[in-house]
Amino acid sequence: MLSVVICTYNRAALLDKVLGSLCKQTLPAHDFEVVIINDGSVDNTEVVATSHAAKLPLRYVYQRNAGLASAKNHGLFACRGDVVLFLDDDDIATEALLEEHVKTHAEFPAEHFAVLGYTALSPDISEDPLMHFVTEVGCFLFSYPSLKHGDALDYTYFWGGRSSCKRSLLLDFGVFNPVFRFGAEDIELGYRLSRLGLQVIYNKNAVSYTIRKIDFDAFCHRLERQGASSYVCSRLHPAPEIQQWAGTADSEQSWTMIGGHFEAIIRSARHLDSMANLKLATGLGLDEETRGLLYRAYWAAFKACKVKGIVEKKESLNKMEAFIGQEKTAGSVQG
Structure with missing residues (x-):
């Protein structure tokens, strides 16, 4: 039903926590899979991934370092779910994250509907002035303050790492442009899909927590x-x-x-x-x-x-x- 695609690069310690959170989902394990795309890491990413294979329906794929858009495409082609959720390798999933994405897609089954979840700061970094500023004030990282649960949003809210969509929409009408190694790959794809009527439904209950403090x-x-x-x-x-x-x-x-x-x-x-x-x-x-x-x-x-x-x-x-x-x-x- 749902494929969780995680693209990662040299963040083995963070990935371990992310995968740990996916072991506690309310969505039954037979209803989702986790696909990890290792984008050329030189740390122990493979060891971390395989250590969770007995606890999760997980597949691990390695590619030479080619950037985020390429890795997302690799995950898209490797996964098998009707819905694909792109989850960042530094975001912890709450227990209902996957279930909430599935529920919203069930409410909006048409192919052109995507879902945006809510990403908050984990408690240990929420008081950091820079992290607070970039998420809640300047909105350089996220831009949630003006959103309301259930809002139908345009392509500029097709944010990577916290959005899901029907896999068929991407396979039939467009994938990520691999020219983007970091940044803009999600909005650029969203813009192309907007010509097909893409709408992004905001579900504030599909919660994840970012755990990486950026200096x-x-x-x-x-x-x-x-x-x-x-x-x-x-x-x-x-x-x-x-x-x-x-x-x-x-x-x-x-x-x-x-x-x-x-x-x-x-x-x-x-x-x-x-x-x-x-x-x-x-x-x-x-x-x-x-x-x-x-x-x-x-x-x-x-x-x-x-x-x-x-x-x-x-x-x-x-x-x-x-x-x-x-x-x-x-x-x-x-x-």
Whole structure:
């Protein structure tokens, strides 16, 4: 009935916890399978996966490292369920997660309906100021505050790692574009499927908990990569709605204003982030003024990182296209 596809790369310790949570599902084990795609890990991912094989209907597949979109496609072709749920390798499933996805698909059986579950922060990282900001304030990671249970949403909510859909929809009408190694692969596919009427139903009771704390520098790097992927998506689909989602329209103008101050913006935010964590580590809370300054610094830094990723990817592709053009010209002259 349901296939849970988990794509993973060098996160064996986290994967072990995720698989442990899937052993406790209210959905009977004969109604689901777990397909693990190891995207070229060099840690003990295989050992962790096989250690759960006796407790779960599990299959393990290894591929050379090719990125998230490729791994998701591999999982899609390897699985056998009518519904496929893409679950992140750092998200713990609550006991009813799989059952809730199945129930919503039963309520909306038409092929074009997908389901979005709710991902919260695990208790041990929920008080972290950065993680709280990126999920509940700036919504750089998730964007749940404005959603209501049962909402019918568009393709921009076809979020990887917490969404499920009918497998036949993807097999018949489109899979993930492997050009996306990280970021935008889910929205880009969702946009293509939206032409077929894709709707995403939000089920707040399909709950998972993210257990991986992301530090400031790692999140900056993440947003640069997302910016690059967003630009690629905007090149593939020139529609105004994709340009708006990708944030590419004013990127060069924005970079002209902030590029010369980028390092200072990052240093300032990093310093405030360190001070905030030091206060919390010593038992001191964050007053409203400090929290406000910190959030403004986060906002400036993360926006700048995404713009940087967009602009650098644009420059890189422009150089590549110019080189290819020169090669073609040279070849024509020689011919």
